[in-house]
Structure formats: C-alpha cells, structure tokens
Amino acid sequence: MKKEYLKYTAVYLLFAFEAEAVKVDVDMSFYGPERCGLRGIQTLRFHEMEEDLKQSPIKLDDDMPSIELSAMEFQPESKFVLKRSGYRDQPLSEANNKSVKERISALATTHVTARFFQRVIPTLSHYGLISPEMNFNKLSLTITPHNDQCFEKNASYTRTGRIGGQGVLNFCSGEFKTVRLFDVVAHETGHGLFDALNPEYYTTFTDGSLSKVASLNHPYRAVHESFGDWAAIYTSCAIAIVQEQESQVGDYLNGTEFCMAPGWEGPGTCLRTPTSYSLARGCEAHNNSILLTELMVEAMRGTYREVVDSPWFYSSSLQKPKMALQYFQRLLISAIAKPPSFTSLGGFSKVLQSTQDDMSGTNIASVDDFSKVSINVREYVQDRFYEIAQDNLNRLLDGELGEGMDRCAK
Numbered sequence: 389m390k391k392e393y394l395k396y397t398a399v400y401l402l403f404a405f406e407a408e409a410v411k412v413d414v415d416m417s418f419y420g421p422e423r424c425g426l427r428g429i430q431t432l433r434f435h436e437m438e439e440d441l442k443q444s445p446i447k448l449d450d451d452m453p454s455i456e457l458s459a460m461e462f463q464p465e466s467k468f469v470l471k472r473s474g475y476r477d478q479p480l481s482e483a484n485n486k487s488v489k490e491r492i493s494a495l496a497t498t499h500v501t502a503r504f505f506q507r508v509i510p511t512l513s514h515y516g517l518i519s520p521e522m523n524f525n526k527l528s529l530t531i532t533p534h535n536d537q538c539f540e541k542n543a544s545y546t547r548t549g550r551i552g553g554q555g556v557l558n559f560c561s562g563e564f565k566t567v568r569l570f571d572v573v574a575h576e577t578g579h580g581l582f583d584a585l586n587p588e589y590y591t592t593f594t595d596g597s598l599s600k601v602a603s604l605n606h607p608y609r610a611v612h613e614s615f616g617d618w619a620a621i622y623t624s625c626a627i628a629i630v631q632e633q634e635s636q637v638g639d640y641l642n643g644t645e646f647c648m649a650p651g652w653e654g655p656g657t658c659l660r661t662p663t664s665y666s667l668a669r670g671c672e673a674h675n676n677s678i679l680l681t682e683l684m685v686e687a688m689r690g691t692y693r694e695v696v697d698s699p700w701f702y703s704s705s706l707q708k709p710k711m712a713l714q715y716f717q718r719l720l721i722s723a724i725a726k727p728p729s730f731t732s733l734g735g736f737s738k739v740l741q742s743t744q745d746d747m748s749g750t751n752i753a754s755v756d757d758f759s760k761v762s763i764n765v766r767e768y769v770q771d772r773f774y775e776i777a778q779d780n781l782n783r784l785l786d787g788e789l790g791e792g793m794d795r796c797a798k
C-alpha cells in the first residue's frame with residue numbers, strides 16, 4: 389500500500405492547482421477496447437466543471453481525486469516524475485510508471501462508461517420509460533486497480549455501502565493485470581451502474597433465502613453479468629463514434645461474433661464468446677449470461693443490417709450504427725429499471741418485449757446521446773426503426789435462443 393501511495397504522489401504533485409473552479413476541458417487516457425476499430429491508448433475530452441470532477445462519485449482507492457486534471461492524459465511514452473519539496477525530481481521506475489498509467493486508465497474507463505449511460509437517463513425519464521427516482525445519482529464507486537491479494541486473475545464489483553451503486557471495483561494484479569483490459573473495467577463499472585439504477589437485482593441474489601451456491605445460478609445474476617458485458621460492448625462502440633469512426637461500428641455490426649476481453653488467455657482468445665454458451669457448465673451466471681448478451685448483440689446486428697440498405701431510411705449510413713446502438717441501450721436500461729419478478733432468462737425476455745411496447749408508445753425522436761453529434765431524425769423514420777428492431781428481437785426470442793433462455797429457471 390505504501391508503495392502505491394508513492395506512485396500516486398508522483399502524479400498529483402506534477403502540476404500546480406488552479407484555485408478557481410471553472411469549466412475545464414479534461415483529456416482522459418485509457419487502454420482502449422479491441423473492437424470498432426479501436427486499439428491501444430484512447431484519449432477522450434471531457435467538458436466539466438473542475439469542482440464536479442473533484443467531487444466525482446468515481447475515485448481510486450487512495451486520494452487520486454486530488455490528482456491534477458492535466459495528468460490524466462498519457463501517451464505510450466509518457467514518463468511521470470516524483471516531486472517532493474526539498475528533493476530533486478525523481479523519474480519513476482518503468483514499473484511504477486506503468487502502474488500510474490494503469491491507475492489513470494482505470495479511472496478514465498470507469499468515467500467514460502458511466503458517462504455514456506448517464507446520458508440516456510433524462511430522455512428515458514422524460515418519456516416515462518423509467519421512473520424519476522431511477523438514475524445513477526447514488527453511484528459511489530471506489531476503484532482498487534492493483535489488488536495483489538487475489539487468489540485468481542479476476543475482477544469484481546462488491547456493494548459496500550447501504551444502498552445500490554455504492555461499492556468497490558476490485559482488479560486483481562500480479563503477472564496478469566485485469567485492470568489493463570478495457571472490457572473488464574467497463575464490465576465491473578456496468579455492475580455498479582446497474583446496482584445504482586436498480587438495487588433489487590443485487591440484493592436478491594446475495595441476500596434472503598438464496599444460498600450462496602444458488603445465488604450464483606440465479607437468472608437475476610445472469611442479467612447483471614450480461615449488462616456488464618453489454619456496458620463494455622456499448623461503450624466501445626460509443627467511443628468509436630465520438631472518435632469519428634462510425635464506419636467501424638458499422639463493420640462491427642456486420643460481423644458475426646462478439647468477443648469479450650480479447651486476449652484474456654493469450655492472443656486470439658476471448659473471455660466470453662457467443663458460441664461458448666453451448667459449452668456452458670450448468671447454469672453458472674457468467675455462462676448463462678451469454679445467451680442474453682448474444683440475443684442483444686444479434687438483435688442489434690439484425691436491425692442494423694435491415695436498415696443499412698433501406699431506401700426509405702434517408703439518414704446517412706454513418707447515423708445508422710448510432711441508432712441501432714442507441715435503441716438497444718435504451719431498451720436494456722428501461723427493461724432492467726423495472727422491478728424484477730422473473731424466474732428464468734426467458735422471463736426476462738418477456739420484460740424486454742413489454743419494454744419494447746412501452747418504447748413504441750413514445751416518440752423519442754432525436755439522437756442525443758453522443759457528445760459530438762446532434763441530429764434530428766423524422767418521426768416516421770424512428771417509428772420504422774423501432775418496428776425493425778422489434779421484429780428482430782421477436783424473431784430471436786421465438787427461436788432457439790428464446791427456448792434456451794428458459795433453462796436454468798429458479
């Protein structure tokens with residue numbers, strides 16, 4: 389722990405702090421996802437009140453929030469320096485330098501993921517798709533980027549506060565650092581966001597009459613796991629759009645597979661893939677969750693493929709991936725905001741269907757979830773888009789996948 393503190397000290401003494409709280413542009417860097425044309429380090433600009441950033445609900449396990457904002461940006465060759473009064477500046481060792489970058493990366497990835505989900509809340513609330521109390525306001529996440537006390541290479545979200553969304557994101561360290569994988573950090577952040585939005589899912593699978601073993605197999609937990617993976621997929625694509633790589637998102641939607649945490653066990657491997665659900669051991673939540681994630685990704689792809697060449701759809705081809713993503717993000721968030729009362733993933737698919745009906749009854753006409761984008765889509769186009777999305781999802785729900793979702797019932 390002491391060592392960690394020193395690494396951190398190196399960063400926050402780098403720059404003089406401006407006393408005045410003003411609107412600032414903050415560049416945050418992070419180790420990016422490996423999809424939608426993104427690889428390596430990504431840097432995104434945030435427009436923030438400096439004060440808000442310092443009081444952010446997302447912080448590292450020491451006093452990282454007091455880090456100078458300008459130190460959030462790094463490049464592969466960035467070197468951090470330890471500054472102490474009365475001492476000469478001391479360059480950090482290679483290992484400590486890496487460690488500082490990983491800490492910044494974890495903080496930034498969590499911020500970025502939360503941001504893309506927070507954005508949709510006012511719209512969904514406005515159209516009555518979620519109740520006004522449903523939001524991420526109670527979110528309070530502490531990140532432990534380098535935990536070397538773990539028994540296995542893994543990561544977790546644990547609720548530590550009294551209410552949902554107040555918890556710890558834990559990333560195991562050692563030879564294999566889970567904090568380096570974008571998908572893993574975004575996934576755990578997704579758990580925290582889900583818990584803040586609807587705490588009922590978490591308490592039901594950890595408390596009450598459920599035994600610990602049963603809880604691991606509960607469909608609520610599978611939905612939680614799927615939401616985490618969805619958070620990683622969605623955020624990757626959203627970043628690509630903000631980085632003006634919409635066509636890459638289109639390519640991703642034209643693909644055939646999803647791969648969570650590429651390189652998990654070495655080159656060419658994935659933590660989870662759509663085909664691995666058939667190999668699922670029992671009904672363990674992570675394996676079981678793949679059914680739902682595949683359902684969402686396939687429905688999104690089917691929808692995109694149908695709209696991409698439609699002559700009636702006059703929006704530019706660059707807007708279509710955005711709309712496909714946005715529709716399914718809104719659908720999933722609205723669905724999990726409802727009080728859960730299902731006993732299998734098949735039951736959750738019915739929640740998705742009723743949520744689709746709710747969405748059809750509204751008129752969410754503008755695409756407003758991406759910072760650099762402000763386009764209006766005419767109502768009939770939006771309606772048609774919903775129809776296609778619903779057809780795709782219904783087709784999947786009625787088919788083999790829908791049946792698969794009824795196994796593992798509790």
Ligand SMILES: [Zn+2]
Nearest residue numbers: 575579613616
């Ligand atoms: Zn998880």
